[in-house]
Amino acid sequence: MKEKATNVLVVGVGGQGVVLATEIISEVAMEAGFEVKKTEVHGMAQRGGVIASHTRYGRNITSPLIGKGEADYILAFEAVEASRSVEYLKSDGTIIANEQKIVPPIAHFLKIEYPDDIKKRLENGRRNVIFLDAYKMSLKLGSDLLVNTLLLGVLSKRVGLPEKIWKDVLVKRFQKKMLDLNLKAFDAGRSI
């Protein structure tokens, strides 16, 4: 039986919540009745390094790894990581990228400037790019811990998994204290 898959790559910096995001995407896809595989590398990546987590869902899923040129969606938690991951994007795929900059400390030491034209380079005149300042939006909603859910909201509107399942999974995942804010952030993401 032939594989039929939707490929979602989530990238960011260790500690930003990338792994939690793909946990949620995977759970939603599973609840929606799809077969799911997900992979990422633990260990050194936790020390402020790059983290890339792959989720593939659909029917007869084979490899958990998304190949270069195969991602239907890239969800980037950090601007430079969006640009680093672009080689994974399908030619008609969509990048959803947080404008937030986390400058690697080594960049200053090596005298490498953090690029300021990431949006333009990502779009390259034709690609599907959604560029938003999720960090600022998250702060406005009342906490700096909502970037994750907000970006998932943006993705949810596009991947086509049912909104109700997303919300059911969020309700299961978040403690009461933070749940309302997260649901608000998710809706804010969906409105983009």
Added chain:
Amino acid sequence: MAYKDQNPILISKKKSEGRAFFSGNEAFARGAYEAGVVLASSYPGTPASEILENLVQYNEIIADWATNEKTAFEICIGAAMAGARTMVSMKQPGVNIALDPLINWSHTGTPGGFVLIACDDPGQHSSQTEDDTRMVAKFARIPCLDPSDSMEAKEFVGEALTLSEQFDTPVIIRSTTRVSHSKTIVELYPREKHPVKGFERDPNKYVVVPSQAILRETEVVKRLLAIKEYVETSPLNKIEMNSNEVGVITSGIAYYYAKRVIPEASFLKLGIPFPLPERMVKEFASKVKHLVVIEETRPLIEEEMKIIGIRDFIGMDYFRVQGELNPNVVREGLKKAEIATEESMLVIIQTFEAPPRPPIMCSGCPHRGIFLVLKKIDANVLGDIGCYGLGFSPPISAMHTAICMGASIGNAIGMAKVNGSDKPIVAVIGDSTFLHSGMAPLLDAVYSQANITVLILDNRTVAMTGGQPTPASGSRANGTPTEKVDLKKLIEGFGIKFIKHVDPYNIEESLVVVKEAVVFKGPAVVITNRPCVLMPKKIKGMPYTVIEDKCIGCEVCMKIGCPSIEVTDKLLKRKGRIKTINISTCMGCSVCSQFCPTEAIQLLGD
């Protein structure tokens, strides 16, 4: 492709207890539970650590961390000698450490089912080597299973234990980072009962004095022949006949990469790549026009095929002889071999240049201060394996060697003995690595009265692998309190005459003590006393801040490599830019404030 579809015979009798989305490592733990494992042991190491971490949730299994992989292996041998089903797990370099008991345990054979889960790390995401444990299985002349996903990871534990008991042999399951750290859907089954049989004396079999061991050698040869016969019909080795044009022989995660790229091919999926099912391979090879072998990491299947006289195939030269496989590498390899693949016209966008983001020491890391002190005295620093390995990378750049677990002290002794350094020789080793394999070399330093300084960075945990406890932490794998070793008393017992504790957050004090230690005649030990700031729990103090008027843009604070110190856009009149401290990530260790020449870095609110 569910395991159930592939192996209906194997699991049709089992009653499902529901489904779960498990990583390979969670699945290995669940597999041990279902297969009636009674005791498990391990030493933390990525990508294997989560196996034991997940085992502690099953009350039926006795699961503890050991001080090192050799000890973990020997504890499991003891349980298996008593007829208990046992599982030992470790990362691949750990297998090198446990090789001595592994080889001898292969010779004696095992009364209780015994499985070793070895996690290889192709691509070296977090390992010093990318070796292939299937090769170790060949060396030890025992079978090796190679699961492709979490369901197989779980089921193969039971298969391995049955095989172990049937053939009186330890069995290896080789995992890789992508199996251990990928999550796939698994079907859960109830636990089988395998009571502990009790130890039965059989010294002729279990005492490896040469006169007895040579008799066992004959048994090992016979056993391997019997296993070779078994693998010909094992349901874990499966032929999926599709097109006669291309036939792929593969094992482990490589199976799914191949399936992804060339789904219409025929497959011989080797759940047991060693020993090779000779007749099965020959039959499969005869049925297809183009034979392809796709495996990760070393050419084991390929070499075994050449031994049985099959040479006409597309092998590792076409794919990758170093690094991790992935669908792209498989696709490119097949293209080189002129074999048509799915989506061969894939468009790949060129990534544009981005600043690198290597892992660095965390904000507030207690290792930072001590490396800055070692840099000040310009010592030759012989390092070891752990988070402090990051002391090697810029801008700190104060660690000059690191060979393997526990190597630092022995290396220092050798260098000191040949008068090979005009600078102080300092061995740097973490608490867990010291207890793992640093104690014996420290005894050597005492015995040979080597003029070295040993810095034990005691952060009370195995930090790099996720904060597991050590014998010096005071808690066991499941969190229950236990005795804790007193490092100072332990070392005093060795006969070390210079032992001092320092606070690595206090640069001045650390500098004075380290200077005393390096001029001390004979081995000197300095122990740092700050716990890891992140694990097992986060320790955040009041953050520091930059007084902008006082900042002269000198860059000294940037040279300590703290991720909480950032450069602002504000230009100074003279030159350079004003720095700032991210108060939400600053842990308040104060090290940067001790280096700032103008006292521009102050405690927030002072």
